[in-house]
Amino acid sequence: MNTAEKMQTLKEIITSKGSMLISFSGGVDSSLLAVLAKEVLAGNSRCVLLDSPVVPRIAVAEALQIAEEFGLRLEIIPVHVMDDERFQKNPAERCYWCKKKSAKVLKGRKEALHYACIADGINVSDEGEHRPGLMASTEEGIIHPFLEAGITKADIREIAQAYGLQFWNKPSAACLSSRIPYGDEITHKKLTMIEEAETFLNTRGFNQCRVRMHGDIARIEVMDDDMQKLLDNREDLVKTLRSIGFSYISLDLTGYRSGSMDEVL
Numbered sequence: 001m002n003t004a005e006k007m008q009t010l011k012e013i014i015t016s017k018g019s020m021l022i023s024f025s026g027g028v029d030s031s032l033l034a035v036l037a038k039e040v041l042a043g044n045s046r047c048v049l050l051d052s053p054v055v056p057r058i059a060v061a062e063a064l065q066i067a068e069e070f071g072l073r074l075e076i077i078p079v080h081v082m083d084d085e086r087f088q089k090n091p092a093e094r095c096y097w098c099k100k101k102s103a104k105v106l107k108g109r110k111e112a113l114h115y116a117c118i119a120d121g122i123n124v125s126d127e128g129e130h131r132p133g134l135m136a137s138t139e140e141g142i143i144h145p146f147l148e149a150g151i152t153k154a155d156i157r158e159i160a161q162a163y164g165l166q167f168w169n170k171p172s173a174a175c176l177s178s179r180i181p182y183g184d185e186i187t188h189k190k191l192t193m194i195e196e197a198e199t200f201l202n203t204r205g206f207n208q209c210r211v212r213m214h215g216d217i218a219r220i221e222v223m224d225d226d227m228q229k230l231l232d233n234r235e236d237l238v239k240t241l242r243s244i245g246f247s248y249i250s251l252d253l254t255g256y257r258s259g260s261m262d263e264v265l
Contacts, residue, residue, distance in 0.1 A: 003155050009195060010149040011040050017103050018191050019044035019115040020171040023106060023142065026063025028170050029121025029153070032160045033145060037119070047072050048109055050079040050102050051189050054175040058199065066167060079105050082188065092182045095133035103140035110186075117143045125153035130262040172258055179259055189245075190250060196244045208256055216247035218230075221256040 001009070014020065022036050024047035037045035049055075049063050056179045060076065067074035078186075079102050081087050086097040106118045122134055123146035138144070146156065160168035176191045184190075190213055197211040197218060206226055211218040218241050223231050230237065230251060241249045 001150060002095045006149050006151050006155055010151060011036065013145045013148050014119075015040045017041075017116045017119075017143075019113075019117070021045075021106065021110045021113065021115045021118045022099065023050050023061060023066075023102070023118060023120040024072075025121070025173070026059055026066050027121065027145065027159060028167055028172055029123060029156055030171075031066050031070075031167050032123050032156055032163075032165065033119060034067075035070050035165065036161070038070070038072060044115075045073070046113065046115070047074040048106060049074060049076045050105060052079050052081045053100075053188055054081060054177045054186075056173070056176060056195050056198070058202065059173055062170075069145050070165075075109070077105055077109065082186070087177075088179060088186050090177065090182055090184055090186050092130075093132040094177065094182070094186075095131065096136045098177075099133035099136035100140065103137060103142060106142070107140065107192055119121050119145050121156075122147055123156060130253050130259060152261055161167055174258070178259070178261060179210060181212075181214060184213075184215075193245050197241050197246070198239075200240050200244075204236075206230065210256060210260070211241075212252070212261065213246075216245070218246040218249045219252050220250065221252045221254075221260060224255045227253075227255070 008027050014037050015021055020041060022030060022034050022037060022045060024034055034047050046069060049060065051060060065072065081098050081101055087094055103210050120137060120142055122144040123183055128135060157168050176194050177186050179194045180186055180190060194211050194213055198209060201209045208223050210221040212221065220230065238249050
């Protein structure tokens with residue numbers, strides 16, 4: 001199927017549900033799903049952003065901004081993932097336990113609203129990655145409209161651009177725990193350090209970047225075209241990240257890539 005045909009299939013899937021609660025992050029995937037659900041389901045769609053220490057504050061602010069711009073009904077509900085030792089110990093299946101806990105919160109809201117289903121922005125491109133959270137969500141009955149329609153990440157961006165949605169090229173994001181190597185405990189202090197370091201990089205114009213935390217070492221990933229710019233700002237960068245608490249600051253010469261912590265699995 002071409003993109004237009006996939007789009008039509010997607011709309012039919014959404015329409016067939018009658019009502020939909022959307023697990024919303026403010027990323028391109030869930031934002032497009034939310035906009036389309038609002039269009040085809042009228043008042044029978046609602047978004048929920050599950051907030052926790054692993055969610056960057058900038059992500060929450062951007063989600064609120066998108067919701068306001070497109071008239072999406074958005075609720076922010078806390079989920080206490082850090083209370084779960086299975087998550088905090090950071091095993092390779094960390095995302096499984098997080099999604100299990102998150103699904104319970106979403107299901108409670110769905111039942112209170114008497115909605116037909118819960119949907120997320122998982123798509124075909126996600127199937128090729130280490131995604132234990134996808135298994136957990138599916139087990140809990142959360143549906144994946146993009147996956148059902150055979151839509152990839154590239155398709156999502158193409159559809160969003162065709163719709164004139166300014167977030168179509170928004171950089172990919174992931175929870176802060178993905179910056180910590182599997183087996184290293186997830187703590188509030190580590191998450192805060194990572195978020196402060198990435199926020200600093202964002203303010204310096206590095207929109208697609210990651211600060212991976214290996215003990216007291218910060219391994220920075222930026223796009224290939226941004227490497228020289230990073231080196232040009234080396235002194236300021238080193239001073240700031242050391243003030244945050246990192247002892248050593250390194251640049252990953254392989255560059256930015258999604259899920260680089262999974263490469264050891």
